[in-house]
Amino acid sequence: MSTNSFLVFAGIAPHPPIMVPEVGGDSIHEVLSSINGMTEFSRRVVASGAETVVLISPHAPLLEDSFVVYDGPSAAGSFARFRSPQTKIHLEIDDELLNHIVSTGIDENYQITRITNMELDHGTSVPLYFLLQNGWHGQVVALGYSFLSNDDHLRFGSCIKRAIDLVGRRVALVASGDLSHRLKPDSPAGYNPHAHEFDEEVVAAVQANEPLKIELIDDHRRRMAGECGYRSMLVALGATREMKPNCELISYEAPFGVGYMVAQLAADNDVLCELPALARRAVETRVWTGMDSKPPKRLVGILAERAACFVSIKTKDGELRGCIGTIEPSKNTLAEEIIINAVSAASKDPRFYPVTADELSNLRYSVDVLFEPEPATFEKLDPKVYGVIVDDEKGRRGLLLPDIPGITDAKQQVEIATRKAGIPSGTPVKFLRFEVRRFKE
Numbered sequence: 001m002s003t004n005s006f007l008v009f010a011g012i013a014p015h016p017p018i019m020v021p022e023v024g025g026d027s028i029h030e031v032l033s034s035i036n037g038m039t040e041f042s043r044r045v046v047a048s049g050a051e052t053v054v055l056i057s058p059h060a061p062l063l064e065d066s067f068v069v070y071d072g073p074s075a076a077g078s079f080a081r082f083r084s085p086q087t088k089i090h091l092e093i094d095d096e097l098l099n100h101i102v103s104t105g106i107d108e109n110y111q112i113t114r115i116t117n118m119e120l121d122h123g124t125s126v127p128l129y130f131l132l133q134n135g136w137h138g139q140v141v142a143l144g145y146s147f148l149s150n151d152d153h154l155r156f157g158s159c160i161k162r163a164i165d166l167v168g169r170r171v172a173l174v175a176s177g178d179l180s181h182r183l184k185p186d187s188p189a190g191y192n193p194h195a196h197e198f199d200e201e202v203v204a205a206v207q208a209n210e211p212l213k214i215e216l217i218d219d220h221r222r223r224m225a226g227e228c229g230y231r232s233m234l235v236a237l238g239a240t241r242e243m244k245p246n247c248e249l250i251s252y253e254a255p256f257g258v259g260y261m262v263a264q265l266a267a268d269n270d271v272l273c274e275l276p277a278l279a280r281r282a283v284e285t286r287v288w289t290g291m292d293s294k295p296p297k298r299l300v301g302i303l304a305e306r307a308a309c310f311v312s313i314k315t316k317d318g319e320l321r322g323c324i325g326t327i328e329p330s331k332n333t334l335a336e337e338i339i340i341n342a343v344s345a346a347s348k349d350p351r352f353y354p355v356t357a358d359e360l361s362n363l364r365y366s367v368d369v370l371f372e373p374e375p376a377t378f379e380k381l382d383p384k385v386y387g388v389i390v391d392d393e394k395g396r397r398g399l400l401l402p403d404i405p406g407i408t409d410a411k412q413q414v415e416i417a418t419r420k421a422g423i424p425s426g427t428p429v430k431f432l433r434f435e436v437r438r439f440k441e
Contacts, residue, residue, distance in 0.1 A: 009268070012233060023079050041264070050171055062147070064146065110148075207249050211265055227259075278335060308329045325345075387399065387400060388434075
């Protein structure tokens, strides 16, 4: 990764407290798409190797002509205002990065107000809750926007990017905010029949990978929508102007007349490619030299975690050439797990002969990182979303990854997993389901 690309992930996150299960209770089924979206969003932050998250919220104290920052040495928040005082978050402030942001902002003649001894607002706390729940561990810089112009928010985002480059470590930027608050007659901010146009314009810009179109949204349309996330987005867009756009809509829904969008704005492709590149290097080193490759000396993010994975090898035409993995991690790091499973997929898959040197240039690699399996009934299986593990009372176990072409229903998925385990048809089995994060060349 180049020395000026330390901002490795940027995205947009909604913040309704009802998304937090301890707050929402039975009502969380209304926002399941957003909850699932934030789970995937958080996993991408973890995979990026971000050591610090910079988060800008619309619900921090709002000043007319000054941006605000929560001062250190630590930051704490709770959901006591939402009838869940036991649900709390606590993180250390990245003082070095915070000081660089303040300094670069002052250099551009912006006022930066430090807030001390104040609990984090819910626009900050909700995204951080999901990040912590899904395995991210690091420091935070929490900011609030201002009443300054749109252009000022874009320029302040550029200040944040310069500060990130100065500290020289991986950082993720999260723009907290909801879209329109006026989508239905019973919406909390009233109803405007044209409010949906703002949400549609933002979603379309993300789906088209054209983030500049968000900057160009008409202010009158924005005001009709009664949104609270636009200036957060502008800060994120200003910070990512030097990065190649890599937008993706992860989820969008509007169950209460408020638009909740989870989206990726930018991601360093070098980070996303590290896992399959490591698998490729492991196979090619073994085939050419007969030796095992070594993991990178400095492991960051998901590569440094302990996790199970499957490595799949296919030809350029999409024909499977080998696939082997682990249901539970056998090594201390995912990097080591990838290396051993890649070599096994190339040489020990009983369905294929070992990969030869002549084939190497025609092969493509993917890595599926498995997340913790959970017990499930047959009715809760979904082969597009979840992989399945089947167990019988004799200890025989079979596994099938999710989203495999040609597998359209749970019955088919279970039959194949059972057959792979050597379990006779009709034998009672127990089910575990699991999600994966897939990294492809």
